[in-house]
Amino acid sequence: MPVNDFAIVFENVVKRYPGPHGEITAVDGADLSVETGEIFGLLGPNGAGKTTSIEMLVGLRRPTSGKVRVLGFDPVKQRDKVREHVAIQPQQAAVFDQQTVVELLRTWASFYPSPAGVDEVIARMGLQDARDVRAAKLSGGQRQRLLVATALISRPRVLVLDEPSTGMDPNARQELWDAVRAHRDSGGTVLLSTHSMEEAETLCDRVAIMNKGRVVACGAPGDLVLAHAPERELVFTVPKDSDLTTLESCDGVVQLAAHDLDGGTRVRLRTTDSDSVFGVLTGPLGARQIQVRDAGLEGVFRRLTGSAFAEMDGELETAGATGKNGGNVKKGAVK
Incomplete structure (x- = not known):
C-alpha cells in the first residue's frame, strides 16, 4: 500500500527516558501503520508504551530514534499541521466547569475554521438531556462523552481516543461506539487505546498489541484469534x-x-x-x-x-x- 494511504506510520520508533539507574525504554523499535479510514485499536498492559506512543503521535514527545508520521506530517517539526487535522480525547482533561455542555462546545467550536455543528455533536454523543448542565455537575460517563465531543467538534481527519468508555453505562457506551463508527464512515481515521477487549473486538477493523514497548501482534481481531x-x-x-x-x-x-x-x-x-x-x-x-x-x-x-x-x-x-x-x-x- 502506498505511504499516502496510511494515516499514521511508526517506523522503528524508540523512546527512552533518563532514569536513576540508566535509561528507561518506554517504546522499543515499534512499527505500525494505520490505514486511512479505519478504526485501529492499540492494546497492551499498563507500561506497554501506549501512552508514550500517543504522545509522540500528537507531537507532545520527540522520539529518541525512528520515524513518526501523521497524515504525512512530522508531529514535532510540523506540529501546527498535525493540530489542524488531529484531535485527541485523553482519559482526563480540564474543561471550564462552570460552562454548560452547549456553552463549552460553542467555545471549542470557535477555535476552528470549519467546526461541526454543536447540536449535531450533542445529539451524536447522546448529551441532549445534559445540554444545559454545567460541566461540574456531569456524571463521570457524561463527562467522558463531553471530552469526546470536544474532539469531534473540529471535524478531525484523525481522532485519537484514550480509554473513551471509562465510566459509561451500556447505553452511553453504545452511543459512543455509534459516534466512532460514524466518524470512520464519513472518512475519518480513529486510533483507539483501550483495555476493553469487548470494545476492541466490537469497534476495531485492526488492532495492535503492545508489550514492553514492542508491537507483538497486529491484524484484524478475528485473524489474531485464529x-x-x-x-x-x-x-x-x-x-x-x-x-x-x-x-x-x-x-x-x-x-x-x-x-x-x-x-x-x-x-x-x-x-x-x-x-x-x-x-x-x-x-x-x-x-x-x-x-x-x-x-x-x-x-x-x-x-x-x-x-x-x-x-x-x-x-x-x-x-x-x-x-x-x-x-x-x-x-x-x-x-
Whole structure:
C-alpha cells in the first residue's frame, strides 16, 4: 500500500527516558501503520508504551530514534499541521466547569475554521438531556462523552481516543461506539487505546498489541484469534464417576479439569477442535448444561502478554483441593 494511504506510520520508533539507574525504554523499535479510514485499536498492559506512543503521535514527545508520521506530517517539526487535522480525547482533561455542555462546545467550536455543528455533536454523543448542565455537575460517563465531543467538534481527519468508555453505562457506551463508527464512515481515521477487549473486538477493523514497548501482534481481531488463541473453553456437567478418558484422547484437547458436585461432575476443558469434543459430549457421556466460550481477543492478549487464556477457577487450579460440598477435584491430563 502506498505511504499516502496510511494515516499514521511508526517506523522503528524508540523512546527512552533518563532514569536513576540508566535509561528507561518506554517504546522499543515499534512499527505500525494505520490505514486511512479505519478504526485501529492499540492494546497492551499498563507500561506497554501506549501512552508514550500517543504522545509522540500528537507531537507532545520527540522520539529518541525512528520515524513518526501523521497524515504525512512530522508531529514535532510540523506540529501546527498535525493540530489542524488531529484531535485527541485523553482519559482526563480540564474543561471550564462552570460552562454548560452547549456553552463549552460553542467555545471549542470557535477555535476552528470549519467546526461541526454543536447540536449535531450533542445529539451524536447522546448529551441532549445534559445540554444545559454545567460541566461540574456531569456524571463521570457524561463527562467522558463531553471530552469526546470536544474532539469531534473540529471535524478531525484523525481522532485519537484514550480509554473513551471509562465510566459509561451500556447505553452511553453504545452511543459512543455509534459516534466512532460514524466518524470512520464519513472518512475519518480513529486510533483507539483501550483495555476493553469487548470494545476492541466490537469497534476495531485492526488492532495492535503492545508489550514492553514492542508491537507483538497486529491484524484484524478475528485473524489474531485464529493465529494466537484458537482454543475454545467448554464447561458442562456429566454424571458422577463418568469415564473422562475418552475426552482426554480427543483431538485438540489441551487441558481438562473436573469437580464433583451434588448431582454430577462439572467439567472444564480447552480444545482447538470443539467438533470432536461435541461428538463425545452429546453421545457416550450424555453431558448437560453445556457452555462454550471462545478465547477471543482477550485470549490473544493474555497469550501474548504472559497470561494463559481461560485460567481455571481457583477451586479447579489447586491440585487435590476439596471441592464444594466435600467433593474431590479431579485434574485431567493434557496431551
